[in-house]
Amino acid sequence: MRVKITVSYDGSAFHGFQIQKNETITTQSVAGAITRAFRRVNVDATLVGSGRTDTGVHAMHQVLHVDLPSFWSDLSKLQSHLNGFLKPYIFIQSITHVDSSFHARFDAKKRLYRYVLYDGAYQPFLANYAYHVKPLDVMKLNDYAQVFVGFHNFEYFKKLGGGTTKDERTIFKAGAYRYKNLIIIYFIGDAFLRSQVRMMCGSLLKASEGLLSFNDLIAQRDRQMKVSTSLIPACGLYLSRVFY
Numbered sequence: 001m002r003v004k005i006t007v008s009y010d011g012s013a014f015h016g017f018q019i020q021k022n023e024t025i026t027t028q029s030v031a032g033a034i035t036r037a038f039r040r041v042n043v044d045a046t047l048v049g050s051g052r053t054d055t056g057v058h059a060m061h062q063v064l065h066v067d068l069p070s071f072w073s074d075l076s077k078l079q080s081h082l083n084g085f086l087k088p089y090i091f092i093q094s095i096t097h098v099d100s101s102f103h104a105r106f107d108a109k110k111r112l113y114r115y116v117l118y119d120g121a122y123q124p125f126l127a128n129y130a131y132h133v134k135p136l137d138v139m140k141l142n143d144y145a146q147v148f149v150g151f152h153n154f155e156y157f158k159k160l161g162g163g164t165t166k167d168e169r170t171i172f173k174a175g176a177y178r179y180k181n182l183i184i185i186y187f188i189g190d191a192f193l194r195s196q197v198r199m200m201c202g203s204l205l206k207a208s209e210g211l212l213s214f215n216d217l218i219a220q221r222d223r224q225m226k227v228s229t230s231l232i233p234a235c236g237l238y239l240s241r242v243f244y
Contacts, residue, residue, distance in 0.1 A: 001068045002100050003075065006093045007034070011058040012128035012235065013089040018052045030090065034064070037085040041078065043068060050104045050242045051111065054195065056234030058129070061093070063242045065104040110172060110188055110243035115201045116236040117183040130182060131236040136208055138183055141176040144207045145185065147217045148174050148200055156220045157200055158193035159231065167193060176204075186240075195231055202232040 009030050015023075017030045031047050038045040043066075050063040072078050075095045083092050118130040126132070148171050155167040171189040178184075185201050203220065206212040206228055216227040 001070060001072075002098050002102055003066055003068055004094075004096050004098045004102060004104070005064040005066060007062050007064060007090060008060050008093060009058065009062065009090040010088075010128075011053060011056050011237075014055070016053060016055045016057070017049060017059075017062070030059075030062075033086060033090060034082075037082045038066070040085055041072070041081050043072065048104050050108045051191070051239070053237075053239055054198075054234055056128075057237045057239065059239040061241045062239055063104045063108070063244075065098065065102055104242075107244055108191075108242050110190060111192065111239065112186065112188045112241040112243070113192065113197045114238045114240045115185040115197065115232070116238065117185070117205075118181065119183060120181055128235050131233050133183075133205065134209070136183060136205075138176050138178050141183070141185065141204055141208045144204050144214065144217060145174040145176055145187075147214070147221055148187065152221055153223060154193055154196055154221075156223050156226050156229075157196050157203075159195035159199070165193075169193065169196070198231045198234065198237060199229065201237075202230050203228040205232065 014030045015027050019029050019032045019035065020027060023029060023032045031049065034047060035045060045066045048065050053059060079092050079095045116130040117133050118126050119133050119135045122132055151168065151170045153167050154169050158167065169189055169191055171187055173188040174186065176183060176185045185204060187197055203212060203217055207217055212227055219225050220227050
């Protein structure tokens with residue numbers, strides 16, 4: 001019996017989403033924590049996620065699929081038990097029946113990532129959840145983000161060792177806006193390379209500060225030259241939604 005699980009988590013408490021080799025309670029992953037919770041309800045689950053998130057990256061609506069034994073027909077009760085084991089850093093929002101052919105990763109059509117910036121006076125309570133920056137021109141940031149929209153080869157916007165998948169990706173929409181006292185950079189794409197969003201956000205911040213030009217961003221996007229390879233911190237990045 002296959003189920004779709006929608007889950008949110010505080011990434012600052014974990015060493016990424018993917019189960020780590022020789023994982024311990026002090027170096028646990030999100031998937032490792034959920035797998036151990038399933039074992040406590042007599043389910044030896046193999047979790048399949050819509051994608052991986054790095055250490056420190058959060059999720060508002062990560063999607064997984066799991067094959068359950070038939071004795072767990074009461075999904076509301078299962079959800080309640082699992083959430084009791086997973087709090088305070090992971091919360092299962094829903095568990096629903098899906099067709100046996102459903103695949104959390106391969107069936108995903110689009111993914112929305114948001115990066116949260118804060119340009120006010122330093123707030124220690126935001127340290128794990130937003131990146132503190134100097135005051136920014138949000139309209140300029142939004143304009144620069146349009147560079148990434150479309151179908152491109154993002155080889156120069158990925159962390160080395162990011163796997164052997166193809167580097168071509170489509171970004172359907174990108175931009176930046178202010179929400180209350182925060183600044184949000186967002187990307188909706190079919191999929192993303194390892195650390196691609198953090199690297200794109202880092203280059204956008206440099207451009208907004210005058211350290212890079214609009215043409216510099218285009219040159220790196222088109223693989224003419226690398227002008228920025230630094231990664232913006234993981235604390236502000238959120239996997240916000242997965243579309244099917």
